[in-house]
Amino acid sequence: MTILGLAWAYLKRAALTTTLNVALLALGTGTIVVLILAGTQVQDRLARDAAGVDLVVGAKGSPLQLILSALYQIDIPTGNIPLSQAQALASDPLVAQAVPLALGDSFRGYRIVGTDPAFVALRHAQVATGRLWQAPMEATVGAQVAQAAGLKVGDQFNSNHGLSAGGAVHEGMPYTVVGILAPTGGVVDRLVLTPIDSVWAVHDAHHHHHDGDADEHEHGAGGAQGGAQPAQQPPEREVTSVLLRYRSPIAAALLPRRINTGSVLQAASPAAEMTRLLSLVGIGTDTVRGFGLLLVASSALSIFVALYNATQARRYDLAVMRALGATRMRISCLLLTEALAMGAAGTALGLALGHGAVELAGRLVPQARDMGITGLQFPATEPYLLVLAAGLSVLAALVPAVQAYRTDVSAVLSRG
């Protein structure tokens, strides 16, 4: 007989209540674990994709949209900007590096990005097989694209018009795969990289066939923007956006303002926009986190009610134990042990559930897999969950324990 054995006997006797309490606590901690895990990994991922880029310059519109489209390749672009303006930026003394991006086409839903080889270095990507693109219509593809489409060096493919799958196929202008990038866990894995000249070439040909394209917004860098520049011949070369790296901190103070006061361009800071985005998304995750905490709190309440009822129903048992020689402290410890056992079991199960769910999502959900989400990561905040659960368990057991401590054994026994 030990205090753990005794606590176990009582918990087993109230198996349903015990199960309910443990399940509630497990759901609560599980929810919080999922949020912590997914949250930190998504944020890490966002920060990694933004690393090395101080400013994104593109067409006027929503700055968040500009960041999402140019940096994370998840939204449609705000439009295009003249190549001359982009070149002017690149030669600006405040700018250390300027990498142009030209969007507009896709291959099986993967974006084709016309850019400089500098982009690969900026994204810390490396060539796994083959080489980087050099000539127009050569393409170096991201690891995931290559895997999903089964592309090998030397393969050819036709692009689709627009950024989503199912656009019109650009016939007669196939790309040739010259290299495949190693997986980075970043956005590059899902891109097809090619010289900007390729994008222009495809679209020059494309516009030859399709006048008055209805798909204007998704329509990329290649041709003239219908309404803005009607019937301009030959069309001025355009890019979709430019990724900038500052030469000195002073650029941060001067450059965005100067660009944004101009008429054509818009500058957006990834750091500022991501802070804004996360504060927007944050409302959602805060709600879910609140829900998780609510579950944890309600499980604490449920443990309290269970123990409170137990001390009522068991006051004869507890009095008999006192009569058998148990000190008040031992009786209080028994109740605390029961609460802590439920707390520990619930938290352990919650941690397992949370990590399991995230790991499963990381393996089964394509988007999560793309982001390299894993449940086998143990954030530094997790021990606090254990402390929280232990604290709540003790809190839940406090009133019953004090009650049991104060019980008039003689009165209880003579009533029995």
Place this chain on the structure above:
Amino acid sequence: MPLIDVTGLRHAIAGRPVLDIPQWSVETGRHCLLLGPSGSGKTTLIHALAGLKRPDGGRILLDGQAVWDLDAAARDHLRGRLIGIVFQTLHLVAALDVGQNLHLARWLAGLPRDAGAVARALDRVGLGNRLAAKPEHLSQGEKQRVAIARAVVTQPKLILADEPTSALDDENCALVMDLLLEQADVCSATLLVATHDERTRARISDRLDLPKLSAQTEGRAA
């Protein structure tokens, strides 16, 4: 040295006196009946002896120790080590099986785990084969015997039995008294039986008669 030595013991409930014992002692190894009608303070005396209910005044020496001069924890330890209690309503711990109920008593008394002692105690009350049974599956008579085995498994010097026979028929009354006396002898303990049951008088010669001190007192703790 007497095992129980009581001097000037007084207690009142809600202003009505229930106990007034100027002097009473029981020698080690002697058995004694506490006789009196309901309301005469039998349970109060038992609880005062066991250190469960502090009396208003007087001194109780148990094996030479002043029970109510000890601090609460020491009093609990003294009770666990020295006394085995058989309740009228038995009070087995329902969450534990029969064997565990006996282990519990030894554990709470601060004694080392001893499966042999538990088995022997159950054997002696004829329940050697019910070690793993849950109390709810026992008959009333079996429960009674487990309660007695639990009281003696700690090798107490004093066995307190509060109305152990009042709810039993003649045959079982005799059986329980036999068992209590037998078990008390096995561990050379003093048996103190509080009862208003006339049938027990023939079994133990020493007695303390507790008069009913106040007419209206039908107090529950009395």
